[in-house]
Amino acid sequence: MIGRGKVGLLLAGVVLAGAVLPSPAGAVNRRVAIGDFQWSPREVVIDLNEKVTWTWVGPDTQHSVGPVSGNTSGVDSDPGNAAPDHFPGFEFTAQFTRPGSYEFVCKLHAIVRGRVVVTATPGNPDLPSPDPQPVVTVDLRAPELTEVRWVGSNRLRGGRGTLAYTLDERATLVMDVEKRVRGRWRLAGTRRFDGHVGWNEYDFAGVLNKRRLGRGTYRALIVAADAENNRTRDVLVPFRVR
Incomplete structure (x- = not known):
């Protein structure tokens, strides 16, 4: 069988x-x-x-x-x-x-x-094994990405702003920025940056695909991935450009 x-x-x-x-x-x-x-x-x-x-x-x-x-x-x-x-x-x-x-x-x-x-x-196949359960040596745990927010205000003048966040291990962050257009979210661009253990700040210049963000309603969807490619879920951080 x-x-x-x-x-x-x-x-x-x-x-x-x-x-x-x-x-x-x-x-x-x-x-x-x-x-x-x-x-x-x-x-x-x-x-x-x-x-x-x-x-x-x-x-x-x-x-x-x-x-x-x-x-x-x-x-x-x-x-x-x-x-x-x-x-x-x-x-x-x-x-x-x-x-x-x-x-x-x-x-x-x-x-x-x-x-x-x-x-x-x-023998008796139903008896439990006395051997210990083998321990997996590969890191399967995703980073902890917390306290994600814009410093000061989520109203970004000219699209510039400082994004703050904390990590419990080194990770690469991917930030997809989407703009609300006629009731739908459309991708404006993506940024990648590295983070270290503890408190981090990332200075966002408000430029994607060589174009400055225009006025409007936006959201950033942020994912952190460690060296073993364990990934967090999307963290949603809204903002407005004025």
Whole structure:
């Protein structure tokens, strides 16, 4: 049975020829982290019918869990996909229903490999794994962009004004300026500028596309993106040009 999504469930099948394995104490469902171009741990031992869950922790995520030659388990995190790439935190779970020693390797990186050893002792696939949940090493949190406002007044003489804002990490800000024309918002232009941690001020000259903003009603839609391209939602800051 195969399921796709955040957690894929595969049933491993065929016993490797001549594989007679011991039954070490404490063989249970296991967790493996995939990151920094390696498995951690490199080898896990489970009992019959128990499971292994792999978690892509990054920062590298273009990896798969696939069989090497001679591995007839049927376990493959990316069947038919020659260029796997998963989001940080993606998980893949396989249940092993026959004993054996199964070697796995990434389709793209031969050094990303490991082994699952399945004993002949029946286990309990429903018990939680004693392994800690692997920690994702990639920053998935968007910056905090707060206290965004025009200094003094949102009535900008000649379109010039100082935009104030705070950030909790370094980020690049994109400001789309739109003008209200006949009941509709039309893009007047875009500005990009960098921000640092703490209080920031950006001096807006009121010129976009080499043209000074004329009188009217405007709004600035501002987004902050960090080095990992985590983005805030649009922050709307209205203003008028007089």
